[in-house]
Amino acid sequence: MVEIYILIGMHKYASPKTFYPLAGTLIPWLAGATVLLLALGLYLGLFVAPPDYQQGETVRIMFIHVPAAWMSMFVYAVMAAAGAAALVWNVKLMETLASACAPIGASFTLLALITGSLWGKPMWGAWWVWDARLTSELILFFLYIGVMALRASIDDPRRAARAAAILALVGVVNIPVIHFSVEWWNTLHQPASVGRMGKPTIHLSILMPLLTMAVAFTFYFLTAALLRMRNEILEREKHTSWVQELVESRR
Amino acid sequence: MLEVVNLACVRGDRPLFSDLSFALKPGELLHVVGANGTGKTTLLRTLCGLTRQAAGEIRWRGAETRALGDEFRNELAYVGHLNGIQGELTPAENLRAAAGLAGAADPERIDAALETVRLSPYRGFPAKILSQGQKRRLALARLVLLRKPLWILDEPFSALDVASVTLMTQALTGHLADGGMVVLTSHQDFEVEIKNVTYVRLDA
Amino acid sequence: MNWAEFFSMGGYALYVWSSYAAAAVVLLLNIALPLRRRDAVLNALREFYRLKGRSR
Amino acid sequence: MTSPSLLAATANVLRRDLTVAWRRSADVLTPLVFFAIVTSLFPLGVGPEPSLLRTLAPGVLWVAALLSVMLALNRMFANDYADGTLELLALSPHPLSLLVLSKVAAHWVLTGLPLVLISPLLAVQLNLPSEAMGALLLSLLLGTPVLSLIGAVGAALTLGLRGGGVLVSLLVLPLYTPVLIFGAGSVAQAAAGAEIEAYISLLAAFLALTLTFAPWAAAAALRVSLD
Numbered sequence: 160m161v162e163i164y165i166l167i168g169m170h171k172y173a174s175p176k177t178f179y180p181l182a183g184t185l186i187p188w189l190a191g192a193t194v195l196l197l198a199l200g201l202y203l204g205l206f207v208a209p210p211d212y213q214q215g216e217t218v219r220i221m222f223i224h225v226p227a228a229w230m231s232m233f234v235y236a237v238m239a240a241a242g243a244a245a246l247v248w249n250v251k252l253m254e255t256l257a258s259a260c261a262p263i264g265a266s267f268t269l270l271a272l273i274t275g276s277l278w279g280k281p282m283w284g285a286w287w288v289w290d291a292r293l294t295s296e297l298i299l300f301f302l303y304i305g306v307m308a309l310r311a312s313i314d315d316p317r318r319a320a321r322a323a324a325i326l327a328l329v330g331v332v333n334i335p336v337i338h339f340s341v342e343w344w345n346t347l348h349q350p351a352s353v354g355r356m357g358k359p360t361i362h363l364s365i366l367m368p369l370l371t372m373a374v375a376f377t378f379y380f381l382t383a384a385l386l387r388m389r390n391e392i393l394e395r396e397k398h399t400s401w402v403q404e405l406v407e408s409r410r
Numbered sequence: 411m412l413e414v415v416n417l418a419c420v421r422g423d424r425p426l427f428s429d430l431s432f433a434l435k436p437g438e439l440l441h442v443v444g445a446n447g448t449g450k451t452t453l454l455r456t457l458c459g460l461t462r463q464a465a466g467e468i469r470w471r472g473a474e475t476r477a478l479g480d481e482f483r484n485e486l487a488y489v490g491h492l493n494g495i496q497g498e499l500t501p502a503e504n505l506r507a508a509a510g511l512a513g514a515a516d517p518e519r520i521d522a523a524l525e526t527v528r529l530s531p532y533r534g535f536p537a538k539i540l541s542q543g544q545k546r547r548l549a550l551a552r553l554v555l556l557r558k559p560l561w562i563l564d565e566p567f568s569a570l571d572v573a574s575v576t577l578m579t580q581a582l583t584g585h586l587a588d589g590g591m592v593v594l595t596s597h598q599d600f601e602v603e604i605k606n607v608t609y610v611r612l613d614a
Numbered sequence: 615m616n617w618a619e620f621f622s623m624g625g626y627a628l629y630v631w632s633s634y635a636a637a638a639v640v641l642l643l644n645i646a647l648p649l650r651r652r653d654a655v656l657n658a659l660r661e662f663y664r665l666k667g668r669s670r
Numbered sequence: 671m672t673s674p675s676l677l678a679a680t681a682n683v684l685r686r687d688l689t690v691a692w693r694r695s696a697d698v699l700t701p702l703v704f705f706a707i708v709t710s711l712f713p714l715g716v717g718p719e720p721s722l723l724r725t726l727a728p729g730v731l732w733v734a735a736l737l738s739v740m741l742a743l744n745r746m747f748a749n750d751y752a753d754g755t756l757e758l759l760a761l762s763p764h765p766l767s768l769l770v771l772s773k774v775a776a777h778w779v780l781t782g783l784p785l786v787l788i789s790p791l792l793a794v795q796l797n798l799p800s801e802a803m804g805a806l807l808l809s810l811l812l813g814t815p816v817l818s819l820i821g822a823v824g825a826a827l828t829l830g831l832r833g834g835g836v837l838v839s840l841l842v843l844p845l846y847t848p849v850l851i852f853g854a855g856s857v858a859q860a861a862a863g864a865e866i867e868a869y870i871s872l873l874a875a876f877l878a879l880t881l882t883f884a885p886w887a888a889a890a891a892l893r894v895s896l897d
Contacts, residue, residue, distance in 0.1 A: 190645075197641075201634075205620075216624035220633040227637070246890075249462070263644055270640045274633040281629050301844040308840050312831045315422040321894040322827045326841060329823055329887055333845050336876075340848035347855060379641060386648035393655050395423045397662060406659045458761060461897050484763035492754025498693040499686065507755075510682030511762040511769075536693070 175392045176401050178252055182385040189382040196375030204368035211365075217281050218365065224274035226373040227267045228292070231299055232334070234264030234380060238306070239331035242324025251395065252388075254320035257327065258310060259387035263380055265303035271296050291345035295338045302330045316395055411435055412457075412560060412591060417466035419452045426452055427612050428465065436559075436589040437606065439582065441596065444612030450595040451491070451564055453612065457593060458488045458562050470560075487512070487558040489566060493549040497538030501529050501548050504537055508552045523555040527577060542569040547577065554581055561585060563594040679764045680772040687776035690749075697745065701738040701781045702788060708734040709792045720797045727796035728857035731806060732813075734792075735785050736846055739814055742781040743821040743838050744828070746773060747892070751829050760896050766889035774815075774822045774885065782814030798861060805860030805870075812873040813853040819884035820845050826891035849876055 173181070204222035211218035238260035245253035275293045276286050287293075306323050313319035396402045411434060418428035426449030434440050442450050455461040457468060459475055459482065468475045475482045495504050505520045524530045527547040532540060537548065546569050553561055561582075567575055582592055586606075623630040691698055712730045713723060750756035759769050789810055790803050798806065824842035828834040856869030 210624060215626065216630055217626045219623070219630050223633050223637045266640045266644050270637055273636045277629045277633045277636075281626050298844050298847055301840075305841045305844060308837060309827060312828070312833060312837055317420070317422065318894055318897055321897070322891065325823070325887060325891050325894060326827055329820075329845065329883075332883065333848070336848050336879075337844070340851045344851045344855065379644075383644045383648065386645065386652070390648055390651050390655050393652075393659060397659055398423060398425055402659070403663050406656060407663060409656065460757065460760060460893075480763045480765065483761050486761065488757065488761050490754060490757060492752075492757065494754035494758045496686070496690060496750075496753060496755050498690045503686070503689070507682060507686045508758055510679055510686075511758055511764070 173252055175252055175255070175396050176399070179389060179392050179405075182389050186382055186385050189378055189385065193375055193378040193382055196371055196378060200368055200371035200375050203364075203371055208364045208368050214282065217278055220274050220278040221365075222368045222372050224271055224278055225369055226376045227271040227274060228296060229373055230376045230380060231264055231268035231271055231296065231303075233377070234260050234267060235299065235303070235327070235331060235334065238264060239324075239327040242320075242327045245320060246324050246328075254317070254324070255388045255391045255395065256384065257324055258320060258391060259384040261303060261307045261310065261323070262387070263383050265300065265307060267376070267380075268296060268300040268303055272300060289345070289348075291342045294345070295341045298337050298341070299334065302334070306330065411471060412593075413467075413469040413472075414457070415467045415469070417453075417456070417468065418464045419449055419456055419461070420464045421449065421452055425464070430466070430610070430612075432608065432610050434591050434593065434608075436591060437586050439586060439592040439594070439607045440610060441594060441607055442610050442612065443595075448612035450612060453610075454488075454562050454564050454593065454595065455490070458486055459483065460488075484512075485559045486562065487553050487556050487560070488562045488564075489549045489553065490564045493545045494552070495537045495540075495545050495548055498536055500532075500534055501537055501540070501551070502533050504548060505552060505555055509555055512556045512558070519555055523551040526554055526581075527551040527574075543571055543574055546570055547574055550574075550578055550581055553585075559590050561590065561592045561594070563592065565596055566594055567596050676764055676768060679762065680768055683759070683769055683772040684776050687773060688779065691776070691780050698780050698784065701742045702784050704741055705734050705738040705785055705788070706792060708737060709796060712796070723797045724799065724861070727793060727798040728802065728806070728854045728861060730796060731789060731793055731798070732809075732850055732854035732857065735789065735810055735814065736817060736850055738785055739781055739817040740821060740839050740842060740846075742777070743818075743825045743842070744834050746777045746818075746822060746825045747829055748825075748834070751895075756829075756892070757896060760892060766892065767885040770822060770826075770888045770892065771881075771885040774818050774888070777822070778815050778818040782810075782818055785814060786810040798857070801863065802857050802861035805857045805866050808870060809853040809856045809866075809873060812870065812877050813849050816849050816873070816876050816880045817846060819880040819888075820849075822888040823884055823891055826888045826895060829892070829895035849873065852876070 200222065204219055208219070208222075210216045214221075238257050241253045241257040241260065244250055245257060272293065275290075275296065279288045279290070279293070280286050306326050309326055310319045310323040313322055393402055393406070413433045415431050416428075417430040419426045430453070432440065442453060444450050452461055456463045457475075459479075470478060470482050470485070494508065496507065499507065501524055502520055505523060506517065509516075509520065521530070521533075524533060527550050529540075529544060529547060529551065532544070537545065540548065546566070550566070553563075566578055570578060585592060621627060621631075709730055712726060716722060716726065747756055750759065759773075760766055762769060786807060789806055793803060793806055821838070821842050824838045824845075827841060828837045831837060852869045852872045856866040856873070859866050859869060
């Protein structure tokens with residue numbers, strides 16, 4: 160969560176004009192770190208980690224599924240925090256960050272759902288199982304779609320950002336409530352036989368790939384978010400002279 | 411009483427105007443002039459707090475209006491493009507609803523207000539049957555009824571016939587005489603009857 | 615290191631490799647789309663400034 | 671200037687909305703008819719077999735009620751937005767969140783409450799056991815205000831947008847899931863003869879939570895939409 164405080168702390172002096180080139184220099188480094196970490200994570204996950212005594216080789220799906228699920232929650236939290244900062248301090252940069260988060264978060268949620276289903280088929284014999292965590296992930300996906308749909312249907316970028324920020328805040332308050340309700344609902348309708356999402360045994364050789372992939376995904380999120388933010392800054396600041404010079408100087 | 415310092419407004423991300431400053435003292439009328447799309451309506455909506463300004467300050471009795479919030483809104487009456495009239499309710503019910511919202515709710519003055527804008531005959535009919543000009547007069551009745559110090563009016567003379575224009579001008583002069591303040595936009599020229607008018611021009 | 619055995623993933627090749635493929639697609643898309651969009655934005659802005667320049 | 675009394679203002683808004691709805695009473699019927707039609711579709715879809723309907727009844731009744739409330743959401747602010755009275759609400763010296771609360775109360779009285787009243791009728795149609803009737807009424811009585819409150823935030827956010835109706839459902843349905851789980855759950859438990867205290871107290875907790883946060887969030891959303 161420390162990234163959020165850094166981002167919010169930045170709002171005092173980082174204006175779009177100073178942020179744009181800064182992001183430009185950061186992106187290659189972040190991309191490089193992402194690639195390295197992904198390579199390390201894949202190596203640890205595919206070659207070093209032993210097959211699980213119960214799940215066999217399918218445990219390797221966990222090295223994608225679990226980090227993706229973590230990221231889907233983390234990115235929503237960043238989106239809500241950026242939205243709150245935009246609403247309270249009226250900072251345009253935070254609006255851009257929040258709008259960059261939504262599609263990335265939704266992609267991670269979708270990835271978590273796909274890999275969850277791919278993990279469920281061999282283990283439980285069905286492509287979709289109403290497991291508590293998968294169901295919460297599905298509802299989280301709908302929350303993301305709601306935020307993106309709301310933003311897409313408002314023409315004025317400022318109103319779109321503020322409306323999406325309010326929805327994200329209402330959503331982030333509801334996520335624990337939804338998670339709690341789905342857990343309760345799952346235990347209520349849970350015939351004992353259906354195994355819950357197997358909690359990965361926290362054996363070091365399993366934990367290392369998980370953490371590496373999680374860190375890799377975080378760096379990836381920063382890279383992708385900065386890319387999207389730069390695009391939105393260009394569009395939203397098109398009336399400023401610095402954007403005009405920048406665009407025209409790139410003949 | 412009402413001060414605006416270096417105000418800047420945007421619509422979407424398009425800047426409208428910036429570094430706009432003016433002050434308004436009791437008894438004065440401010441006429442905002444400018445071509446379409448220069449931000450006249452946005453300026454008015456920003457003054458009454460519906461829209462958030464990009465930069466600059468708006469002060470009422472020395473305090474920032476945004477900080478005053480409800481206190482400032484208690485001294486403000488706004489008539490925008492929309493008349494704020496509920497079609498199913500009768501003119502009297504509309505005025506009672508508006509009065510209930512703004513705090514001043516004494517029924518016999520509602521009839522007086524309807525009388526001044528000569529809408530008494532329509533007292534019992536649903537407001538949706540009124541013409542655009544009559545609805546505008548009902549909005550004027552709301553102004554007269556609520557007696558708020560600051561009037562912010564967006565094209566108050568639009569869709570008014572000659573008789574109604576004089577009605578509106580009389581209401582304005584009466585309000586200014588009582589030490590009230592008015593900020594308005596209008597294409598028709600009417601200042602001839604009102605002496606202390608200051609202008610603010612928004613250029614393209 | 616027996617590659618054939620590695621790729622078979624203990625018989626779960628379909629599930630494991632499609633998970634990694636899905637991850638690759640998602641990760642690549644979220645980088646490729648903004649990059650492609652960047653060119654579109656730059657062209658649109660060039661056009662915008664050309665029109666703005668001419669109309670002043 | 672007399673200091674505006676808050677209670678009079680909120681009562682005024684409530685009375686005004688009810689009179690308007692009374693004059694256009696046809697509008698009040700639409701969610702009710704929708705509720706009745708949706709519940710009677712299920713037997714046509716899954717077959718009239720009583721024991722099957724009995725197990726489906728709690729879920730069907732609750733989902734249908736939820737959809738009916740959601741259908742009527744955009745009516746909450748749309749008319750006032752169109753004729754400008756919403757701006758008067760926003761410019762009133764009273765806290766906007768309390769005025770929004772009275773508008774939500776009016777909306778609930780016109781949609782939520784009627785649903786609660788006719789739900790036993792439809793429950794009989796779906797062969798819901800009589801011991802579950804109490805749970806159905808109580809859960810709907812506690813649940814429908816929560817649906818209106820969360821719905822108010824969705825309606826305020828999508829004010830004046832094209833495709834507002836469908837968009838509202840996209841926004842609020844994920845947020846409705848906890849209420850649906852415990853609402854339908856309580857009816858199912860009662861039908862199975864089990865205790866429902868836990869469910870009802872959770873629904874009451876949701877009501878308390880949304881009563882405190884939703885009006886404030888909806889007011890903020892209104893201010894953004896009127897910007």
